[in-house]
Amino acid sequence: xxxxxxxxxxxxxxxxxxxxxxxxxxxxxxxxxxxxxxxxxxxxxxxxxxxxxxxxxxxxxxxxxxxxxxxxxxxxxxxxxxxxxxxxxxxxxxxxxxxxxxxxxxxxxxxxxxxxxxxxxxxxxxxxxxxxxxxxxxxxxxxxxxxxxxxxxxxxxxxxxxxxxxxxxxxxxxxxxxxxxxxxxxxxxxxxxxxxxxxxxxxxxxxxxxxxxxxxxxxxxxxxxxxxxxxxxxxxxxxxxx
Amino acid sequence: xxxxxxxxxxxxxxxxxxxxxxxxxxxxxxxxxxxxxxxxxxxxxxxxxxxxxxxxxxxxxxxxxxxxxxxxxxxxxxxxxxxxxxxxxxxxxxxxxxxxxxxxxxxxxxxxxxxxxxxxxxxxxxxxxxxxxxxxxxxxxxxxxxxxxxxxxxxxxxxxxxxxxxxxxxxxxxxxxxxxxxxxxxxxxxxxxxxxxxxxxxxxxxxxxxxxxxxxxxxxxxxxxxxxxxxxxxxxxxxxxxxxxxxxxxxxxxxxxxxxxxxxxxxxxxxxxxxxxxxxxxxxxxxxxxxxxxxxxxxxxxxxxxxxxxxxxxxxxxxxxxxxxxxxxxxxxxxxxxxxxxxxxxxxxxxxxxxxxxxxxxxxxxxxxxxxxxxxxxxxxxxxxxxxxxxxxxxxxxxxxxxxxxx
Ligand SMILES: Nc1ncnc2c1ncn2[C@@H]1O[C@H](COP(=O)(O)OP(=O)(O)OP(=O)(O)O)[C@@H](O)[C@H]1O
Ligand SMILES: [Mg+2]
Numbered sequence: 001x002x003x004x005x006x007x008x009x010x011x012x013x014x015x016x017x018x019x020x021x022x023x024x025x026x027x028x029x030x031x032x033x034x035x036x037x038x039x040x041x042x043x044x045x046x047x048x049x050x051x052x053x054x055x056x057x058x059x060x061x062x063x064x065x066x067x068x069x070x071x072x073x074x075x076x077x078x079x080x081x082x083x084x085x086x087x088x089x090x091x092x093x094x095x096x097x098x099x100x101x102x103x104x105x106x107x108x109x110x111x112x113x114x115x116x117x118x119x120x121x122x123x124x125x126x127x128x129x130x131x132x133x134x135x136x137x138x139x140x141x142x143x144x145x146x147x148x149x150x151x152x153x154x155x156x157x158x159x160x161x162x163x164x165x166x167x168x169x170x171x172x173x174x175x176x177x178x179x180x181x182x183x184x185x186x187x188x189x190x191x192x193x194x195x196x197x198x199x200x201x202x203x204x205x206x207x208x209x210x211x212x213x214x215x216x217x218x219x220x221x222x223x224x225x226x227x228x229x230x231x232x233x234x235x236x237x238x239x240x241x242x
Numbered sequence: 243x244x245x246x247x248x249x250x251x252x253x254x255x256x257x258x259x260x261x262x263x264x265x266x267x268x269x270x271x272x273x274x275x276x277x278x279x280x281x282x283x284x285x286x287x288x289x290x291x292x293x294x295x296x297x298x299x300x301x302x303x304x305x306x307x308x309x310x311x312x313x314x315x316x317x318x319x320x321x322x323x324x325x326x327x328x329x330x331x332x333x334x335x336x337x338x339x340x341x342x343x344x345x346x347x348x349x350x351x352x353x354x355x356x357x358x359x360x361x362x363x364x365x366x367x368x369x370x371x372x373x374x375x376x377x378x379x380x381x382x383x384x385x386x387x388x389x390x391x392x393x394x395x396x397x398x399x400x401x402x403x404x405x406x407x408x409x410x411x412x413x414x415x416x417x418x419x420x421x422x423x424x425x426x427x428x429x430x431x432x433x434x435x436x437x438x439x440x441x442x443x444x445x446x447x448x449x450x451x452x453x454x455x456x457x458x459x460x461x462x463x464x465x466x467x468x469x470x471x472x473x474x475x476x477x478x479x480x481x482x483x484x485x486x487x488x489x490x491x492x493x494x495x496x497x498x499x500x501x502x503x504x505x506x507x508x509x510x511x512x513x514x515x516x517x518x519x520x521x522x523x524x525x526x527x528x529x530x531x532x533x534x535x536x537x538x539x540x541x542x543x544x545x546x547x548x549x550x551x552x553x554x555x556x557x558x559x560x561x562x563x564x565x566x567x568x569x570x571x572x573x574x575x576x577x578x579x580x581x582x583x584x585x586x587x588x589x590x591x592x593x594x595x596x597x598x599x600x601x602x603x604x605x606x607x608x609x610x611x612x613x614x615x616x617x618x619x620x621x622x623x624x625x626x627x628x629x630x631x632x633x634x635x636x637x638x639x640x641x642x643x644x645x646x647x648x649x
Contacts, residue, residue: 061561061562062643081567082566082567085561085567088564092564100559100646102556102559104255113560114563116247117565118564165564
């Protein structure tokens with residue numbers, strides 16, 4: 001990566017405050033950091049510390065009240081709602097704790113869904129969905145419905161869906177939170193393998209064991225960034241401590 | 243997302259719950275079916291009337307018996323034949339606007355030709371009748387003067403009777419048929435005028451009196467049941483009418499202040515008025531049927547709102563995966579549209595079936611035209627758009643983050 005190219009994600013003094021019935025809750029307070037192409041980042045912090053809020057802003061689902069989020073150097077606040085939606089379809093891959101597959105669609109249709117919003121024809125959608133299912137080892141369950149799949153299998157399908165549009169970044173909010181430790185480890189191994197192919201990943205986790213397997217860990221507390229550590233264990237190509 | 247994809251998603255969603263989808267569209271089905279049926283029956287009634295108006299001929303006045311007083315008691319209209327052949331002559335000779343006139347006596351009888359027989363109206367009249375009604379011959383000739391004055395044993399057949407009595411290619415002209423045991427020679431076959439008009443056989447008035455109706459108690463030698471008269475021009479109808487009224491009042495010696503014992507009518511005008519009434523009733527019924535469409539629309543809106551609530555999480559997922567607000571709106575609008583279009587299509591089928599059943603069972607004429615079907619479908623599309631918009635808009639406005647948090 002050349003020095004001239006902007007970081008993939010850059011947050012500058014980002015704050016997000018919710019106001020309900022006159023009570024203001026600041027979920028994220030003055031947070032700044034950058035994420036470079038190819039990184040795998042664990043986000044840790046106690047419940048209510050603002051992890052999901054932060055991830056929603058990185059994923060263009062939400063906008064900060066203060067500060068700015070830059071995606072490849074472009075301030076996302078300047079983008080229209082429609083444009084941000086289209087960017088989500090093409091550039092962001094979400095993985096949720098509760099999988100969030102559409103119950104009434106089978107695995108392959110679920111995986112192909114983001115491509116509907118990229119305007120890609122059905123035939124190509126299904127072909128790419130097959131490839132994506134293959135990559136997570138779920139092709140043999142392509143025509144099964146979510147209720148016919150175990151939690152770990154559903155999460156694999158969800159990861160295939162997150163990958164299908166070749167996104168710039170995969171955002172995973174406690175992807176192993178609903179799984180037993182063995183299945184969780186398998187999912188984590190899948191993420192690690194994806195990262196080795198160059199996929200940028202940000203993963204929220206409560207599990208310190210999982211966090212140690214990520215090169216970099218960002219810690220939040222009460223909405224504030226309290227630590228941003230990169231392990232020296234595996235020599236990083238680029239140190240992004242802010 | 244394209245419209246086509248919207249419809250695919252909608253069909254997928256609706257197929258998952260076929261019973262609910264069907265119940266949801268039931269209001270539309272009923273509404274559209276009733277609109278199509280009412281249109282078909284109304285249009286059929288109009289067609290029938292138009293045919294009758296055409297068959298009477300243009301500028302025709304009809305004179306029928308009116309009230310009769312017997313010892314101060316008013317008898318039913320037409321209970322006594324008050325019109326005579328003398329009246330016909332007088333009308334022809336004394337009223338310049340009248341081009342042709344004819345008196346008629348009519349009844350029903352069995353007509354027989356070889357092995358075949360047919361029950362029809364026997365109308366005793368003069369050749370003037372055909373002039374008044376502009377009724378041309380398909381073959382043969384009208385009655386001759388000698389046949390009219392001498393009660394000739396001749397008959398002119400309406401096309402229906404000719405068809406029923408004679409095989410294809412069998413020329414009726416010159417053939418002998420029998421009516422009430424009287425042999426008659428067929429001298430003419432009339433042009434078609436309409437199904438209700440063609441089922442008739444004409445004999446000379448004198449023949450009818452002498453051979454068929456002579457024994458009837460309320461008939462004297464000179465009477466006719468009704469008179470039809472042709473007026474020269476459109477603008478002279480009113481004038482001719484009052485002249486006939488004056489003439490007949492004189493001839494029948496109706497005392498001043500007493501009701502006439504005859505009625506002069508303009509059947510075409512009366513039927514046109516009737517046609518207007520049919521149109522009004524049909525419109526009213528369509529309006530009532532439209533209420534069902536409205537109820538159907540509300541039911542669709544209701545189910546769509548429930549469906550949006552049930553599928554909040556799906557909406558959140560779709561938004562997170564890149565669905566734009568307008569994609570969500572299109573998806574739910576397509577569902578409402580598919581419900582309405584499917585309901586409309588089933589309704590059209592139901593309406594067509596219903597009106598054909600009505601036509602067969604009640605013997606009414608019904609007429610299904612593309613316009614009515616198009617209108618009904620347009621109505622259902624409009625219903626889908628109007629009542630689908632609010633739920634779809636509501637769905638598109640959901641915050642993706644909030645939607646993802648719902649269970
Ligand atoms: N829509 C909202 N309205 C008001 N407050 C909110 C809203 N969403 C989040 N919050 C508040 O913001 C804070 C951060 O929430 P967030 O969901 O980001 O926490 P989290 O770190 O993801 O927690 P967990 O680990 O439990 O998922 C919490 O105090 C929460 O109550
Ligand atoms: Mg969270």
